[in-house]
Amino acid sequence: MADSPKIVVLDDDPTGSQTVHSCLLLLQWDVETLCRGLLDVSPLLFILTNTRARSAEDAAQVTRDVCRNLKRAMAKAQSTDIRDRLQPYLIVSRSDSTLRGHYPLETDVITEELGPFDAQFLVPAFLEGGRITQNGVHYIQNHQQLVPVHKTEFAQDPVFGYQHSYLPDYIAEKTEGQVLASQVLSFPASASQDLEPLLSLEDNQYAVVDAVEQVDLDRFAKRVLAASTQGKRFLFRSAASLLTAFGDLPPQPIPAAAMGETVQKSHPGIFIVGSYVQKTTAQLTALLALPQIEGIEISLPPLQNKEVEPSQIQAQVLAQVDAIFRRHNTPVIYTSRQPLTFTDVAERLRFSGLVANVLADIVHHLPPSLGYLVSKGGMTTNTLLARGLSLSSVRLLGQILPGCCVVQTAPDHRFSQLPVVLFPGNVGQPEDLVNVYQCLSRWSVQASTRGDS
Structure with a gap:
């Protein structure tokens, strides 16, 4: 109206x-x-x-x-x-x-x-x-x-x-x-x-x-x-x-169960998990148990203690991602789960921003043939969109699960028409990262079988 x-x-x-x-x-x-x-x-x-x-x-x-x-x-x-x-x-x-x-x-x-x-x-x-x-x-x-x-x-x-x-x-x-x-x-x-x-x-x-x-x-x-x-x-x-x-919107144009149709490439996707709440850890544990999934843990204490530079982490992770892709598996990059201590709130926020930037810079250097991206955690996701994917705006397609958005980049973007799942840290059941993987990878496998590039 x-x-x-x-x-x-x-x-x-x-x-x-x-x-x-x-x-x-x-x-x-x-x-x-x-x-x-x-x-x-x-x-x-x-x-x-x-x-x-x-x-x-x-x-x-x-x-x-x-x-x-x-x-x-x-x-x-x-x-x-x-x-x-x-x-x-x-x-x-x-x-x-x-x-x-x-x-x-x-x-x-x-x-x-x-x-x-x-x-x-x-x-x-x-x-x-x-x-x-x-x-x-x-x-x-x-x-x-x-x-x-x-x-x-x-x-x-x-x-x-x-x-x-x-x-x-x-x-x-x-x-x-x-x-x-x-x-x-x-x-x-x-x-x-x-x-x-x-x-x-x-x-x-x-x-x-x-x-x-x-x-x-x-x-x-x-x-x-x-x-x-x-x-x-x-x-x-x-x-x-x-x-x-x-x-007061009508039903979303792409039903949740068919959201995997947005996967443009036969190449596997990738999961980025920055959220540290218990719900996320339970979902991550279930995902890592799948045989086609390979985890890449970023240990945070060495980064916090300045024993390793962000550029070193980026190089190591990208090398592991490349090896996992060559094995036709799906990498899951996640931050270590143990609690960290900080002198004050400002230091905690600065370090959280540093971690989000490290994850975003990794995404920025991923191959453009990426099939899909799943980002777990609010701060992680915002930084991945703005810094990792260099987006000023993006169109929301709808939900793949209750509370989990899917957006898609433009056709002329470096990651052309890439579906990105925005998965809040405090949302979902223990099996829901697995459910997202099965939805998106199923379509990716079908595309590979059809001979899509």
């Missing part, structure tokens, strides 16, 4: 598009690139800021730069749009469904630059990944049990840890008491469809939204859009499932 708002998503890692399809993901935010994104036909636009991998100071500056350029791009798009006017827009600060990230820093900066807003909503439900919010409490489903998120490993994150699963208390904790839990409104899943509660919001009211199933968010989104047409301005800090409701 011409009057439907453009949903502009500032995504703090590249995995927030894990429930939608057919939209652009921007890895640069200059005015020209943003203008192109605003005028794209999709109702959704993702700007990959990668702020979760940055220090608080850098995250604030990046968010500010994006917002200021976004205002300029909107003015330019307005003047060049072939329609009478550029459609209205909603701003979403997309973040982790396990409550990690620079909050409320990012929403504070967005409010300063693009506000004022009548209200800001915290909506962390990611239903495809088993993360629900009920009676204001955020849970992660573990098998058949709902675990309050503050009792999981994610709450112990060395950079973004927290103590509360009850979202009003979480907001009070993260705002250091500037917003009291008693001041936070709750929108239950059973809320009526009356618009008055939304229309009455003003002066940057904080609110949390329950969601146990997608229909809860669909109803909430419908009310939000209706209130927006009456002049209300809202800001959202959300996980991916709210974007499904806002986008």
Whole structure:
């Protein structure tokens, strides 16, 4: 619809598009690139800021730069749009469904630059990944049990840890008491469809939204859009499932089971695993057990202790990859799993960035005949896209598994029409890396049998 708002998503890692399809993901935010994104036909636009991998100071500056350029791009798009006017827009600060990230820093900066807003909503439900919010409490489903998120490993994150699963208390904790839990409104899943509660919001009211199933968010989104047409301005800090409701997209053009058809070459693909959470380690262990898979471990302590240079690691890994390809097997490059210690958060972030750059530089020097690329972990993925593949933007095809995106490079790219799976570290079942491998390699084998090059 011409009057439907453009949903502009500032995504703090590249995995927030894990429930939608057919939209652009921007890895640069200059005015020209943003203008192109605003005028794209999709109702959704993702700007990959990668702020979760940055220090608080850098995250604030990046968010500010994006917002200021976004205002300029909107003015330019307005003047060049072939329609009478550029459609209205909603701003979403997309973040982790396990409550990690620079909050409320990012929403504070967005409010300063693009506000004022009548209200800001915290909506962390990611239903495809088993993360629900009920009676204001955020849970992660573990098998058949709902675990309050503050009792999981994610709450112990060395950079973004927290103590509360009850979202009003979480907001009070993260705002250091500037917003009291008693001041936070709750929108239950059973809320009526009356618009008055939304229309009455003003002066940057904080609110949390329950969601146990997608229909809860669909109803909430419908009310939000209706209130927006009456002049209300809202800001959202959300996980991916709210974007499904806002986008209201038809089924993705390529079904998940057929996503392997995007593999252009008969040459095997490659897996890059940077995430270190327990879920990733379990998935990696299952993948490495396959006979056609050969692992290449990058030991991190020597890199941390400066006993080895990144260029040495790159040369060694690329030589091993070449040998594995010649054996017609699939390499899995992964970082060592043992915990590392750091003097402070800044040092941890700097080293994480160094590791991501090492992995990206390896990808940059892979042979262009690569069949596919699977990247596991948010920070790893963002750096691989921007630095390893030198992309300023990429088109999202859809999902290969719940919560796992597939993007594809352009035909004129060095890695022509390369499918890249963006696999979040905290998503999936133990067998899901194996499932992705079987889907993509099956088509690769079929292409080889047909004699494709």
